[in-house]
Amino acid sequence: MLFDFIDIGMVRGIGTALVLIAFTCVTLWAYSGKRAKAFDDAANLPFADEPKKQASRNETP
Template identity: 45%
Template sequence: MDIGTVHSIWTVILFTSFISIIVWAYSKRQKSRFDEAANLVFADDELDKSTLESERSKEA
């Protein structure tokens, strides 16, 4: 095999990997996991609000 053949095979492997990742990322089975991960940022805000409310009720 010459270097041109190796580059061609490597290109096909990378392209196939890329398409596989795209299909996996946009599949319906992954949507719930990705939605949950996207909302993790806001989980701390809810925790902070509940902690502040409980501290205020203890002070009053």
């Protein structure tokens, strides 16, 4: 048969290697400097619908 050399250990090893590669790629993507602005904007989305605070006369700019 063509796949006689593949056993469950090899399948698990290949699966582990693929998950490790995917994890590394996602981690590098998330921490890349090019994504910082987009992540900062996304982090501030919960506050986007709040009205702007107007300075009162007692507060100095």
